[in-house]
Amino acid sequence: MSIATPVDVDVRAVEPKDRYDRIMDAYEALPAGQAMRLTVDHDPKCMYYTLRATRGDDSFAFEYLEDGPETWRVLVTRAS
Amino acid sequence: MRLGLGSGADPHATVAELAESCARRGLLALEVSTSDVTAFDSLGHVDDADLGEGVRLTSILADEAHTALATVVARRLAVPLVLDRGHDNEAAVAAASVAMAAGVTALPLMHGPADGWLPLLPATVPFAWQVDDSVMDPASDAERISRHNGGPVCIRLVGGGPETALQDGRGIGATLRVLALAGYAGPLIVTPSSHRYRVAWAGWLGRRGGWGCGSSGDRAASAPLTLTGTGQ
Amino acid sequence: MSTTARILDVRPIPPREKHPAIFDTFKSLEPGEAFVLVNDHDPKPLRFQFEYEHAGTFGWEYLEQGPTVWAVQISRTL
Numbered sequence: 591m592s593i594a595t596p597v598d599v600d601v602r603a604v605e606p607k608d609r610y611d612r613i614m615d616a617y618e619a620l621p622a623g624q625a626m627r628l629t630v631d632h633d634p635k636c637m638y639y640t641l642r643a644t645r646g647d648d649s650f651a652f653e654y655l656e657d658g659p660e661t662w663r664v665l666v667t668r669a670s
Numbered sequence: 671m672r673l674g675l676g677s678g679a680d681p682h683a684t685v686a687e688l689a690e691s692c693a694r695r696g697l698l699a700l701e702v703s704t705s706d707v708t709a710f711d712s713l714g715h716v717d718d719a720d721l722g723e724g725v726r727l728t729s730i731l732a733d734e735a736h737t738a739l740a741t742v743v744a745r746r747l748a749v750p751l752v753l754d755r756g757h758d759n760e761a762a763v764a765a766a767s768v769a770m771a772a773g774v775t776a777l778p779l780m781h782g783p784a785d786g787w788l789p790l791l792p793a794t795v796p797f798a799w800q801v802d803d804s805v806m807d808p809a810s811d812a813e814r815i816s817r818h819n820g821g822p823v824c825i826r827l828v829g830g831g832p833e834t835a836l837q838d839g840r841g842i843g844a845t846l847r848v849l850a851l852a853g854y855a856g857p858l859i860v861t862p863s864s865h866r867y868r869v870a871w872a873g874w875l876g877r878r879g880g881w882g883c884g885s886s887g888d889r890a891a892s893a894p895l896t897l898t899g900t901g902q
Numbered sequence: 903m904s905t906t907a908r909i910l911d912v913r914p915i916p917p918r919e920k921h922p923a924i925f926d927t928f929k930s931l932e933p934g935e936a937f938v939l940v941n942d943h944d945p946k947p948l949r950f951q952f953e954y955e956h957a958g959t960f961g962w963e964y965l966e967q968g969p970t971v972w973a974v975q976i977s978r979t980l
Binding site for chain 3: 671672673693694695696827829830831834835836837838839840841842843844846847850851853854855858860
Binding site: 606607608610630631632633635636637639640642643644658660 | 917918920921941942943944946947948950951953954
């Protein structure tokens with residue numbers, strides 16, 4: 591069974607106050623083993639810490655595809 | 671610091687409409703400019719700087735042509751008058767001195783790098799500061815300005831609001847850090863940098879409105895509420 | 903020593919400069935001092951970042967919790 595293409599979640603044009611919900615809703619909608627490609631205009635490490643604290647260290651993977659200086663793209667995979 | 675709004679964000683709005691927009695966005699301060707005729711004229715119906723819902727009229731911004739009239743209004747409402755003479759800082763200081771004699775708190779609005787205008791401000795003279803593209807190093811200027819005559823009474827930040835993402839790299843974050851650590855407690859008024867962003871500001875204020883009969887304000891939501899720096 | 907409240911409203915700060923401004927403000931505090939962070943949403947992710955990067959050295963007290971504005975007093979304890 592092939593892994594589905596990551597869901598693209600680009601929050602750059604989303605108002606900062608709405609970004610957390612947009613990202614977490616997208617994460618929650620991921621089936622186990624699937625990923626989303628998060629695009630942001632700043633280092634989203636606070637989301638890494640948030641997932642770590644609220645979902646646990648082992649429940650996700652957080653891989654930087656692009657690391658600034660203007661755009662950050664992270665592959666966030668929801669573990670099974 | 672108290673984040674606030676300049677009337678230029680919605681040029682055809684009355685003070686009541688501007689105050690509603692402020693409340694909607696959680697902005698506590700409002701500056702009315704004599705250039706925004708609807709807002710300035712509607713001050714005739716305002717008796718008090720307290721506009722309701724926690725929003726306060728914190729200053730009236732006056733250009734040269736309207737300073738005399740603005741002085742009368744500022745005195746009646748007991749709010750500071752900010753004298754805008756563009757980059758002619760000397761003229762702003764002179765105009766403030768005249769307005770002070772007329773019984774208002776008059777703040778010359780200082781433009782450009784601090785090196786150019788700090789020497790123009792006599793000791794104890796209160797002043798306002800405009801942060802825009804002509805200020806090369808706003809954080810470093812903020813350090814010096816905060817130590818001068820007790821620091822600025824009022825600050826205008828050109829940009830902000832829906833233009834916030836476009837301000838990247840200008841040092842706004844560092845500037846606000848300096849102001850916070852210095853205990854700056856005055857208004858921080860955000861105002862559009864250009865008419866070209868008027869649609870974005872209208873959306874940001876929740877005042878998209880319609881474009882004609884039967885049009886839905888919600889359908890006008892094609893413009894992003896936050897302008898990105900990517901040219902989108 | 904200043905007794906004036908230190909208020910940092912991050913709403914007009916561009917995205918890439920926001921967290922650096924917050925953490926630089928925090929690091930400039932002496933132990934016992936605090937600043938108030940003002941934002942238009944609950945800064946929960948920021949709190950998690952503080953807990954991982956400044957564990958045991960900060961205090962976090964909500965002064966206002968919406969619906970439009972959130973204000974948090976962040977103090978340096980050590």
